[in-house]
Amino acid sequence: MSSLVNILVVGNGMVGHHFVEQLIKQQETLDSASKFQVTVLSAEPRMAYDRVHLSEYFSGKTAQDLSLTTKEEYDQWQVDIKTNAKVTNIDRQNNQVTLQTGEVLTYDKLVLATGSYPFVPPIKGNDQPHCLVYRTIEDLEDIQVSANESKTGVVIGGGLLGLEAANALKELGLETHVVEFAPQLMAVQIDQGGGAVLKDKIEALGVKVHTQKATTEIVKSDQARYKLAFSDGTELHTDLILFSAGIRPHDELAKTSALAMGERGGIVINNQCVTSDEDIYAIGECALWNNFIFGLVAPGYQMAKVAASHLLGQTESFTGADMSTKLKLMGVDVGSIGDAHGKTPESQAYTYENQPEGVYKKIVVNKDKTKLLGAVLVGDTSEYDTLLQYMLNGIDLPEAPEGLILPMSDDKPALGADALPDTAIICSCHNVSRGDIVTAVEQGACDVATIKQCTKASTGCGGCAALVKTVTDNELAARGVEVNTDLCEHFAYSRTELYHIVKAEKIKTFEELLTKHGNGLGCEICKPTAGSILASVWNDYVLEKQHLPLQDTNDLFLANMQKDGTYSVVPRIPGGEITPDKLITIGEVAKKYNLYTKITGGQRIDLFGARVDQLPDIWTALIDAGLETGHAYGKSLRTVKSCVGSTWCRYGVQDSVSMALLVENRYKGLRSPHKIKMAVSGCTRECAEAQSKDIGVIATDKGWNLYVCGNGGMKPRHADLFATDIDDVTLIKYIDRILMFYIATADRLQRTSVWLENLEGGLAYLQKVVIDDHLGINDELEQQMEYVVGTYQCEWKTTIENPQALKRFKHYVNSDKSDDNIVFVQEREQIRPARSEEKIPVKTIETI
Amino acid sequence: MSNQQWQRVCAETDLFDDAGVCALVDSQGADSQVAIFKVSQNEQQLYAIGNFDPIGKANVLYRGIVGSVANEPVVASPLYKQHFSLTNGKCLQDEDVSVAVYSVRVNDGFIELLA
Ligand SMILES: Cc1cc2nc3c(=O)[nH]c(=O)nc-3n(C[C@H](O)[C@H](O)[C@H](O)COP(=O)(O)OP(=O)(O)OC[C@H]3O[C@@H](n4cnc5c(N)ncnc54)[C@H](O)[C@@H]3O)c2cc1C
Numbered sequence: 001m002s003s004l005v006n007i008l009v010v011g012n013g014m015v016g017h018h019f020v021e022q023l024i025k026q027q028e029t030l031d032s033a034s035k036f037q038v039t040v041l042s043a044e045p046r047m048a049y050d051r052v053h054l055s056e057y058f059s060g061k062t063a064q065d066l067s068l069t070t071k072e073e074y075d076q077w078q079v080d081i082k083t084n085a086k087v088t089n090i091d092r093q094n095n096q097v098t099l100q101t102g103e104v105l106t107y108d109k110l111v112l113a114t115g116s117y118p119f120v121p122p123i124k125g126n127d128q129p130h131c132l133v134y135r136t137i138e139d140l141e142d143i144q145v146s147a148n149e150s151k152t153g154v155v156i157g158g159g160l161l162g163l164e165a166a167n168a169l170k171e172l173g174l175e176t177h178v179v180e181f182a183p184q185l186m187a188v189q190i191d192q193g194g195g196a197v198l199k200d201k202i203e204a205l206g207v208k209v210h211t212q213k214a215t216t217e218i219v220k221s222d223q224a225r226y227k228l229a230f231s232d233g234t235e236l237h238t239d240l241i242l243f244s245a246g247i248r249p250h251d252e253l254a255k256t257s258a259l260a261m262g263e264r265g266g267i268v269i270n271n272q273c274v275t276s277d278e279d280i281y282a283i284g285e286c287a288l289w290n291n292f293i294f295g296l297v298a299p300g301y302q303m304a305k306v307a308a309s310h311l312l313g314q315t316e317s318f319t320g321a322d323m324s325t326k327l328k329l330m331g332v333d334v335g336s337i338g339d340a341h342g343k344t345p346e347s348q349a350y351t352y353e354n355q356p357e358g359v360y361k362k363i364v365v366n367k368d369k370t371k372l373l374g375a376v377l378v379g380d381t382s383e384y385d386t387l388l389q390y391m392l393n394g395i396d397l398p399e400a401p402e403g404l405i406l407p408m409s410d411d412k413p414a415l416g417a418d419a420l421p422d423t424a425i426i427c428s429c430h431n432v433s434r435g436d437i438v439t440a441v442e443q444g445a446c447d448v449a450t451i452k453q454c455t456k457a458s459t460g461c462g463g464c465a466a467l468v469k470t471v472t473d474n475e476l477a478a479r480g481v482e483v484n485t486d487l488c489e490h491f492a493y494s495r496t497e498l499y500h501i502v503k504a505e506k507i508k509t510f511e512e513l514l515t516k517h518g519n520g521l522g523c524e525i526c527k528p529t530a531g532s533i534l535a536s537v538w539n540d541y542v543l544e545k546q547h548l549p550l551q552d553t554n555d556l557f558l559a560n561m562q563k564d565g566t567y568s569v570v571p572r573i574p575g576g577e578i579t580p581d582k583l584i585t586i587g588e589v590a591k592k593y594n595l596y597t598k599i600t601g602g603q604r605i606d607l608f609g610a611r612v613d614q615l616p617d618i619w620t621a622l623i624d625a626g627l628e629t630g631h632a633y634g635k636s637l638r639t640v641k642s643c644v645g646s647t648w649c650r651y652g653v654q655d656s657v658s659m660a661l662l663v664e665n666r667y668k669g670l671r672s673p674h675k676i677k678m679a680v681s682g683c684t685r686e687c688a689e690a691q692s693k694d695i696g697v698i699a700t701d702k703g704w705n706l707y708v709c710g711n712g713g714m715k716p717r718h719a720d721l722f723a724t725d726i727d728d729v730t731l732i733k734y735i736d737r738i739l740m741f742y743i744a745t746a747d748r749l750q751r752t753s754v755w756l757e758n759l760e761g762g763l764a765y766l767q768k769v770v771i772d773d774h775l776g777i778n779d780e781l782e783q784q785m786e787y788v789v790g791t792y793q794c795e796w797k798t799t800i801e802n803p804q805a806l807k808r809f810k811h812y813v814n815s816d817k818s819d820d821n822i823v824f825v826q827e828r829e830q831i832r833p834a835r836s837e838e839k840i841p842v843k844t845i846e847t848i
Numbered sequence: 849m850s851n852q853q854w855q856r857v858c859a860e861t862d863l864f865d866d867a868g869v870c871a872l873v874d875s876q877g878a879d880s881q882v883a884i885f886k887v888s889q890n891e892q893q894l895y896a897i898g899n900f901d902p903i904g905k906a907n908v909l910y911r912g913i914v915g916s917v918a919n920e921p922v923v924a925s926p927l928y929k930q931h932f933s934l935t936n937g938k939c940l941q942d943e944d945v946s947v948a949v950y951s952v953r954v955n956d957g958f959i960e961l962l963a
Contacts, residue, residue, distance in 0.1 A: 165905050489918070494869075511889075521866075521889060523915035524924035549914060553926035556911060561926055565906035753912035811907075812881075813858045813869040821900075838906065 007311070008086045008097060009040045010253070015284030015300035016040065016113030017048030017068055022075045022308035030312055038079040039105065040188040041097075043086035044136060047071065050295055054799035057140045058168050058700070060684075060691055060707070061720040090257040092277055097387075109279055111307060112267060114250035116285040116295070120243045121156070122725050125218030128779065129242045130225060132767065134165045145173040152224055158185040163329045166207055169242065170330070173515065173702075177208045177236060180226065181245075182596040184211060187326060189336035193351060194376040197360040201332045201379060204358075212235065225792040232245055247295055249286045262288040264674070271317035273307040294321055298428040309517025322392060322428065326377075326384045328764065335381040337392045339364050339374035350402040354379075361405040370397055375405075385467045389634070393424050426471060427464045431455040431516070434471055440477045448758055450470050452460055455833075465652040467761055488525040491518045494749045495673065499533050508538060509546045511575060528552040529748045531637055534745050535671035537784075539791040541798050542671075544571045554633030557809065558795055561616055566637030567615060568608040569595070570632035571622050572668060574661030575680070576603025585625035590616055596830045602639030602677065604630060609831050611818050614774065627798040631669060635749075637676045638666035641689065645699065649832040654699030656682035658726070663697070666732065669792045670739065673755075676713075676802045691719045694752040695735055706734055708766070710754035713792045720763045723771065733782065737770045740781040849878060854953070856962045857884070860936055863959065868910035868923065869948040870899050882950055882961055883910035885934060894948035895934035896961055901925045903945060 007023075009016050020040060027036070042048075043410035049066040057066065074081050089098040096106050118133035120126055130146045133139055143214030147153065153169040155162045158180030169176045171263060178185070184195030185202070185489075186508045199209050214231040220560055221227035226238035249266045260268040260276035266288025272738025273281045273289075283303035285295060294300065299321030309316040326335040342349050347366040353360050365372055372390040377383065380533060383405060390397065390404075392489070398404070413631025420426075423437035433453045445451050449468050451460050458468045483495035493501065498513070507513050510530045530551030542548075542555055554560050559567035571586065584603055595618075596608040610618055619629075632638065640663050645650065660680040679690040680697040689712075696707035702725040707739075745754040759765060768774040799805045809820045823839045824831040857871040865888040873880050881899035899907050901904030912923040912932075917940060923933040932947055937943040949952040957958035 397875070428954065490916075520919060521887065521916035521921060522919065523922075524913040524929055527913050527915065548864060552913065553911065556926075561908070561911075563904070563906065563927070565904075565908040565927075727876065806861075808864065808869075811870055813862050813871045813884075815872045820879075821907050 004035050004037050005107065005311075007036050007038045009038065009107060010097070010113045011113035011115055011250075011284070011286075012040050012042035012044070012048045012081065012083075013113060013115045013284065014048060014051055014068065014265060014297050015115070015304050016042075018301045018789060019078075019111060019113060019283060019304035019308055020074075020077070020079055021069075022305050023311065024079070026305075026308050026312055026314075030314075034493060036311075038075075038077075039706075040079060040081040041099065041105075042081065042083045044138075045084050047074070047081060047083065047325070048138070049137065050674050050740050054134075054137070054140065055164055055168050056721075057137060058144070058171055060686075060705075061718065065718055079676070080241045085254060086387045089252050090280075090639070092257050092259075092280075093775060095279065097125070107279070109281070109311060110598065112253065112275070112280065112282040112286055113284045113304070113772065114253065114286045116247040116249050116293075118243060119130070119248045121215070123215050123218060123243050125226075125290070126241075126243070128218065128226070129412055130239065131218065133243050134161065140168075143168070143240075146174065147174055148173060152177070152238045153234060153240040153242065154238040155242045155244055158182070158209065159188060159244065159246065160186055160327070160329075163202070165231070165242050165244050166202075167330045169340065170205075170207055171241070174240065176184070176206075177210060177238065178202075179213050179215060179236070180209070180211045180625045181214055182211065184332065184505055185209065186336075189340060190334065190378065191341055191362060191421075193353060193362065193380040194334075194360045197353070197355075197358055197378045198329075198334060199333060201358045202330055205330050205332075207330065231277075245420040247285065247563050249293055249302065251286055251364075254286075262293075263290060266293050269303075271306075271319060271320075272310045273303050274310070278605050281310075283307050289318060290320065291322075294323070296321075296323060296325070298431070299323075301429065304456075308648070322425075324388055324391070326381050326388075327784065333377070333379060333381040335375065335384040336375035337375040337377075337384070337388050338372075341378045342374065344373050350405065352405050352407070353404070354407070363401060363405055365397060365401055369401055372397055372401070375572065377405075383490065389420055389424060389467075393421055399813050414791060420471070420797035426467055427455075427457040429460065430456040436469065437471050438475055441472065441479070445472075446476060449754065452757075466607050466690070469758075478688075485747075487529060490514065490520045490522050490526050493517065495533070496745050497530055498530065499537070501743055502530075502533050502537055502707055508540075510534070510550050511546065524552070528555070528635075531555070531675065532671045534750075536788070539669075539671075539788050541793065542795060543799060543802075545804075547583055548808075557612055557615060558629060558633055558799060560633050562608060564834070565612075565819065566608070566822055566833070567612065568632070569610055569615070569618055569622075570600070570604055570606050571627040572628040572630035572664075573604040573639075574668075575640055575643075577657055578666070581815045582625055582627060584649075585627070589621050592621075593618055595822075596832060600639075603641050604639060607633070608822060609833075613816075613818060616806055616809050620800050623794070623797055623800065628668075631795075634669075635670060635674050636669060636671050637664070637667040637769055639676070641677075641679040641693070643680075643687035645680075645838060649682060651685055652682035652699070653701045654682055654704065656680045656697075656699055658690065658696060659699075659731075660688075662732070663695075663735070666789055667739065668790055669734075669795070670743075672739070672743050672750045674749050674758065676739070676752070692716065693740070695729065700725050704731050706731060708738060708763075709752040709756040710746045711751055716797070717753040717757075721772055722763070722767065722828075734770055736785040737781045739767070740785050741766070742768060744781075762805040852962050854955070854962050855883075856958050856960050857956070858959050860954055860957050860959055866914050868912065868914065870907070870910040871959075871961065873961055875963045877920060880963060881907050882922070882963065884952060884959060885910075885914050885921075885923060885960070887914055887934070890921060894952045894954065895921060897923070897934060897937050898911070898947040898950075898953040900947065901927055902947060903939070903942070904928055904929055909947070 048068040066252045087097050153174035155166045158178045166178050166796045215228050221237050225239040229238045254267040269283040284300035306316045306318045324337040324696040341366040345402040349364045350364045350434040362376040375387045420434050424434045458465045486492050527550040598606050640660045642656045642660035645653035676694045678695040679688040679693045681688040681690045682699045692710045692712040696719045698705045705724050706721045706722045707719035711717040823834040825834045863886045868885045871882045884897040885895045899909050913924045921934040937947040937949040946950045
């Protein structure tokens with residue numbers, strides 16, 4: 001017999017996939033002798049995806065964006081995966097399973113990770129078309145199709161998932177209702193007081209909430225597709241019905257093979273996640289531990305880890321999990337910690353309620369007010385992280401615990417990151433403790449992005465982002481690895497600080513900045529940074545005598561230097577729209593100066609191989625034809641890519657080209673910490689690929705959806721949906737503010753994607769600043785943008801009209817010859833730089 | 849060494865504050881490119897080094913940003929940003945690499961190089 005242990009995993013959901021990952025990773029680190037042959041069987045047509053962020057499918061994420069893995073990764077792990085492979089039977093006597101296809105597979109160890117399914121209450125008429133559930137990508141596709149043919153939608157069930165589903169229906173443009181059997185929303189996580197505030201807030205957002213309603217029947221209606229009849233005699237008309245009335249474990253396989261089960265379902269497991277059959281494990285939402293089913297992903301991940309370690313002969317155990325949650329439902333912050341309902345005997349509660357603002361907070365403490373047992377937060381969850389740590393780590397409460405939730409109490413005991421024990425779990429999705437972060441810092445990680453990469457902290461639900469940053473910074477500071485944000489040896493300030501100094505002290509030149517706040521002569525880091533800041537704030541001509549020495553390689557000659565010292569030239573082609581005449585001019589110029597031409601990814605044309613002395617003549621010809629500089633050389637707005645939109649396209653819903661032109665012409669020339677790319681798509685087909693841009697705009701039938709901080713290139717990042725269905729004016733306003741806020745606060749050479757990832761509070765914070773004017777700076781941001789827009793100049797036009805500036809555009813100060821080291825050869829009917837072996841040997845002069 | 853001579857290359861007013869220009873000089877019968885920098889804040893204001901970037905392999909050093917590293921005046925290559933000392937021509941990032949250094953002076957309102 002071979003020593004290969006044959007493992008079958010049933011289900012490739014979030015937990016099943018985590019199990020495979022854990023098994024491979026743990027095996028690697030243990031260097032284990034046991035060899036596994038792993039086969040995964042998935043009933044779904046695709047491999048594991050991020051169900052937690054499923055709703056983002058409606059805000060533009062694709063199935064691919066949501067996927068957690070790839071076939072290649074499994075191949076690399078030598079793990080077999082079969083999709084569309086539902087298991088229909090387990091034969092425990094013979095250690096075999098049968099697939100729906102009839103195929104039979106044997107196992108040494110079987111892992112059940114079959115998850116759960118949405119419970120559909122036994123209401124008459126619940127099986128008609130347009131009666132749907134919310135669990136898989138296919139479910140969401142069905143909802144989208146149905147919503148297109150519907151005006152009204154009802155979600156049955158006002159729990160956490162029900163509200164998330166209601167938000168989706170609202171975003172899909174339906175008049176949305178939530179029907180709840182209990183007297184309040186989210187009865188599991190929050191108390192009655194919190195539920196009432198939540199209901200008010202959600203109704204204010206235009207979703208109608210009907211509590212204490214028991215649906216008895218779904219019948220045809222003449223006012224809509226269906227009518228819900230309630231037990232109290234009332235009724236509700238609707239076109240679409242979405243059931244979200246809880247989940248039930250997928251335990252049929254256990255039932256038919258007589259594994260031990262809970263009274264109300266669920267596959268019974270012990271602390272090692274082993275079922276009543278020692279060859280069979282159950283993990284995730286199908287498993288029943290201590291008579292409890294965990295409907296969250298973090299406990300499932302812990303079970304996956306424990307099961308994997310048990311298979312490898314280790315002794316980890318599962319001992320329950322914390323069910324605290326923090327989330328944003330339709331823009332309303334909700335948090336629930338521990339014993340939210342105060343069920344612990346003799347517990348006491350403090351409550352704070354602010355009805356006008358829609359804020360409700362409660363903490364539950366033990367009898368002698370020394371420990372926190374639970375909390376409910378609605379409308380403001382800013383204290384969630386602190387409260388959670390008090391609860392999880394049993395930290396002693398301050399004398400007056402109510403101070404923790406009272407607004408503006410001066411001495412609010414902020415729980416410093418160093419008050420946390422090393423065992424404190426910071427990221428519960430990936431089970432990352434403070435100790436893990438400390439270790440990572442010890443091993444050299446010195447910023448949040450690196451910490452995220454090497455510990456996986458904050459890459460699950462993301463709720464712990466702020467805390468991860470605090471712990472990281474605190475740790476770096478504590479170990480004297482001073483978080484050095486100095487720009488360079490010449491300035492003991494960060495870029496952001498310099499920006500504010502320049503603005504506040506109205507500093508107009510580098511010399512002044514250096515004399516007042518720096519030392520030495522400056523360098524290739526601080527000079528361009530200062531040049532960019534001065535340009536963002538004052539928008540002077542960049543080749544002005546005092547600014548010229550600050551300009552980096554490309555800005556200095558307003559063109560992009562190539563490897564041989566020649567330059568490439570890129571005229572602006574706003575929105576990618578160009579007349580034949582301009583196109584001809586570009587062609588003629590390229591021909592006359594023998595330039596290599598190539599179409600860029602940003603819908604414009606790049607002309608390569610221009611010598612420095614040719615640049616002014618080239619630009620004179622281009623400007624005469626009505627073209628402008630494209631700023632391809634600058635850390636500034638590059639391109640606004642667009643599709644033809646509703647003007648030509650059969651599917652377009654808005655005029656994307658006009659919008660692209662408006663946006664490009666508004667922000668062209670704006671100097672920023674790094675380059676900025678934008679795009680405008682005329683419909684959701686997204687031909688302009690706006691979701692990979694710093695600023696992406698996608699037309700909807702009601703206006704525009706604004707996406708921010710995406711990136712293609714080196715480290716792709718899908719842009720975040722920032723605002724939906726906004727009109728032209730609001731769109732421009734938001735972009736103005738976002739860009740100016742970025743310019744004010746980003747590090748040097750930090751793209752918007754990295755900026756947002758490092759911004760404390762992330763997207764939600766940016767929305768607060770830009771949409772709610774949280775910092776009270778929006779007027780200022782807009783004024784500043786107005787100033788920059790109003791002082792725009794085509795730098796090349798200014799240059800060719802300025803004899804002093806033109807003096808620099810020659811190679812030799814004392815000769816009209818050109819650099820003889822620049823040599824071209826022909827390739828595919830165009831020039832390219834000669835390689836060194838192709839050049840006529842240049843005489844080298846020995847230095848004596 | 850012997851047959852070097854001062855060569856007049858341009859007027860003092862042809863230079864730019866805190867930036868470079870490139871001069872073509874005759875160095876013992878062959879053309880040589882020299883980058884000349886004016887550092888307005890230093891007591892010694894003029895520096896001249898070879899214009900060829902031995903790392904990027906192009907004649908571009910005069911287009912680099914002038915600055916200082918620990919008070920040593922330097923130019924950063926516009927191609928890959930290595931620093932070259934303006935006083936001794938050494939590359940600060942790779943001690944095996946250096947560029948030639950030239951003597952430079954102002955004479956009667958003109959810039960002269962010893963080459
Ligand atoms: C919209 C939504 C939002 C959510 N938000 C959050 C949140 O914010 N935070 C949080 O912690 N949790 C959230 N959850 C819950 C979280 O997604 C689940 O806890 C998690 O997905 C459970 O993982 P699992 O692997 O146990 O189950 P699943 O992800 O359901 O995977 C089980 C897989 O097994 C397959 N399967 C079942 N039976 C068989 C069979 N017989 N043969 C083969 N394959 C089979 C299923 O098709 C499925 O693919 C959310 C869930 C939804 C639907």
